[in-house]
Amino acid sequence: MKHTRIQQSAQGEAGRQLMFCFVMAGRAIEQRLEDALGPVGLSLAKFGALTHLVEAGEPLNLSECAKKMACVRSNITQLMDRLEADGLVRREEDPDDRRAIRAAVTAQGARRQAAGAKEVARVQRQLIDVLGDTDHEAVQRLLLTIV
Amino acid sequence: MKHTRIQQSAQGEAGRQLMFCFVMAGRAIEQRLEDALGPVGLSLAKFGALTHLVEAGEPLNLSECAKKMACVRSNITQLMDRLEADGLVRREEDPDDRRAIRAAVTAQGARRQAAGAKEVARVQRQLIDVLGDTDHEAVQRLLLTIV
């Protein structure tokens, strides 16, 4: 007697289609990141925005942020609202374009981002650990093919 | 002297940390599924709920649904509200437990689920295509390890 039944009921759907495994893996990692960032006072979305700003080294238009984060602008508007409420980002007028708003990281924002980066690196190490002797390069290529 | 700078900024998007590749791949597939299901009149969340109900072959308590879908119950409450508004699911009282509500798929819900399953299968074939000669079993094992 096979144990497909056991596997199915034990884990939900062990025999799931491959694509759902990708989705579940992505979500599982997201969850770990959220859990790691929570104590620092960041969410994954906030950390992502701060990181783009820090890496840019200068204030960015909200449209540029949206492009970097691959999302619509109304999402950035709200995200910046929350980051500004947290005191991690400041909205500045763009001297070159009166329509545009630039997001500038505050000192506190930069510190928070650095703290978040440490946590993210920790999670990354855990992942590497789980992958064991798997060829990371190959996996990454595969994933980027999908994206 | 460390080379954190190089690692962080050298390759821009391409050199992203492995974990973000998993997250992005998962989201990319999710997006494809949403796009495929949209024309059928379903979202991925709705399709998932309907599929669990259809596969169960009988009405399920909302708590059971939450467990199968790995989410909190308040999420299911809202999802069922929308599915019920769409006429795809019906809430029934549980004769054995007056606290419980059971979700039953309607005939229309079953048809919609079947239509959705066809689209999902199409996306799955596309994914298999993209993966080419990669060892699917190995990939799936890897992904389930992460989950």
Add this chain to the structure above:
DNA sequence: CGCGTATGCTTCATATATGAATTTTATATG
């Protein structure tokens, strides 16, 4: 120069998800 179109941001409605608080009902235990 002025007008039409494009761009930048915000606002609103909606979907998905979480978690805390609440209500109702079940169950266990003293």
Add this chain to the structure above:
DNA sequence: CATATAAAATTCATATATGAAGCATACGCG
């Protein structure tokens, strides 16, 4: 049996995300 505790569902506040609609500004072209 009464009461304490647990479990089921909902409600509310909030975060994240999308897309449509709207307003202000920029820009190209006749």
